[in-house]
Amino acid sequence: MSLQFDRIRCDGHGLCAELLPEMIRLDDWGYPILEPGPVPGELLDHARQAVAKCPVLALRLLVARPQP
């Protein structure tokens, strides 16, 4: 499972970084920088929380799929 987010919908609320600081930090303007790679098992619940609590539903948890 990996995290992806809609960069256009993101408004820089920053809840995701509060709820999953191990994988998400904020840049100088409050927008998220995601740690690449799959979400480790022990963080999956926190990741789901972050996805559910995003005020604009920009964050998503997806089964990783290779893209052309």
Add this chain to the structure above:
Amino acid sequence: MINSALLGGPDPGLGVETAASHLARLGPLPQVDTHLIDVLDRSGLRGRGGASYPVGSKWRSIAGSRRSPVVLANGAEGEPLSGKDRLLMQSRPHLVIDGAFLAASALRAREIVFYIGESHVAAGDAIRRALAERADAPAPARLVSAPPRYVAGEESAAVHSVNDAIALPQTTPPRPYQRGVGGRPTLVQNVETLAQVGLIARHGDAWFRGTGPDGAGGTALVTVSAGASWGRVLEVPRGARVAEVVAAVGRPTDGVAAVLLGGFFGSWVGAAEAWGLRLDSVALRGAGRSLGCGVVGLLGADECGVRVTAEIAAFLGEQSAQQCGPCVFGLRAIAEALGRISACRSQPHELARLRTWATEVRGRGACHHPDGAAGLVLSALDVFEEEFARHTQQRGCAWPPPPQGSTRWTS
């Protein structure tokens, strides 16, 4: 050494090649179906819009779809230094149309859209008139204008333009090959690539790979430019060296300090290293560079690389679609920092912050616009290391300042 496959025939500077001349020179358009995709696979043709994606693979990903697809011929050419697409459209419209028709036949498309920059008036007129002369369209074809913005040629922006008349990039997935114009799988292909298809369908993949009987192999169109005021398009064989290409347009190599390879979306290369580079997208990628849309920009020995980079960065920041925070604020911060450095008024640790911002902004936009700007800036920090040091530590520049507000590279 200039090869003439795309631009063979009458002088491109004289305007549109007529349908009669086109047919006489190249022969009729062959009937094709999906087997053309195998031919394209074997030919090794890669896209000429900037991403250099293998064309056969791209078509194959669309061929299997349930819904009938759309072909979008991308002639937006938003890169200011590039002139190849408009030259091709205004002098060889029938070849471009051939490629689009071939794609529509091979993919059983229901519609063809020619997406042409609104400021490329001659190109748009040529395509429109040429289309009116054709009776062999496999699907209804129309023209859509691209606004004169840098991101208008991005594939999701092109689709957005056709769907909703607004040339802004969109969130992906889904990408156009999955869901594009009218919700259908859409082939977004650069017009030069389509023209190449028009030749490969007639001469075969072996001809393109360079083992054809007349010795002509795969070619590419490149634009050699010296700022925004001078540029020349020429057709070169794949693998031609930068030095040969520059010599072929009559520019002296000793007057060049650095080369901007790939346009504003590309990267700076020091002159000494640049001369030996081969203009082949695969080879360049192996060397950590990119051919991009084929721009070879020449920085004069009388120009300051720091100033020019600052000018281009300001342009790229202003051209952002302004949809994503990191692009809006990141590129703005980068442009402002470069502006201060260029004017010898930099703040402490400005270079380190610049490098951090450029590194951080990559991959954080909905499209690759911030990535292009970041690549340009990071390459500038390397290639113009001495000049940057002079500007920041000694607060001086080795060259006299250009006239106030001059925009040699972006106007």
Add this chain to the structure above:
Amino acid sequence: MSSQALWFATRAAGAVSLLLLTAVVVMGQLARLRVQSAGWPRFLTVDLHRNLALLSLVFLAIHIVTAVVDPFTSLGVAPVVLPFGSSYRRFWLGLGTVAFELIVALIATSLLRARVGFRVWRAIHWLAYAAWPIAVVHGLGTGTDSTSAWMLGVTGVCVAAVAVVTLWRLLSAPLDPLRNVRRFAAQRHRVSGS
């Protein structure tokens, strides 16, 4: 249970519901205002907004059940879902039904937000600005003690809280950093002739 006790339970649960719903509205505005401090992270506002809304459902349930069961009101179950269908205080009670149904819609769509989709969820969430005032008016209009000091006091506190935080929000600049920039940029990217 005596009718007196039921009536008391209805009024009390109704008052607590109003206080909780007021807190939910205030939390919602604070979330839009992006308030935070060292001790109050952003997700706390969002969590309180959600949990207090769910808690208010509990007290609403008590409020409604005790009212239905009270022999004095002789309400059937129908007025719980059909507004203005009771003979007992038809109008004011009907408002209560409307408010209750709006709240159920708000909470249901929020719990199913991922499935319903962001745009639909946001459109329905605007109904919160209708639900809360209707609940307030319902509380003032229904019941024999609507002008008693404690009821007026509770209502006053709720209205003041919402008024203050709404004024704060209206006077604040929009906190979406890209709002103005986006609109202007969209204009410049229009396809000509469109």
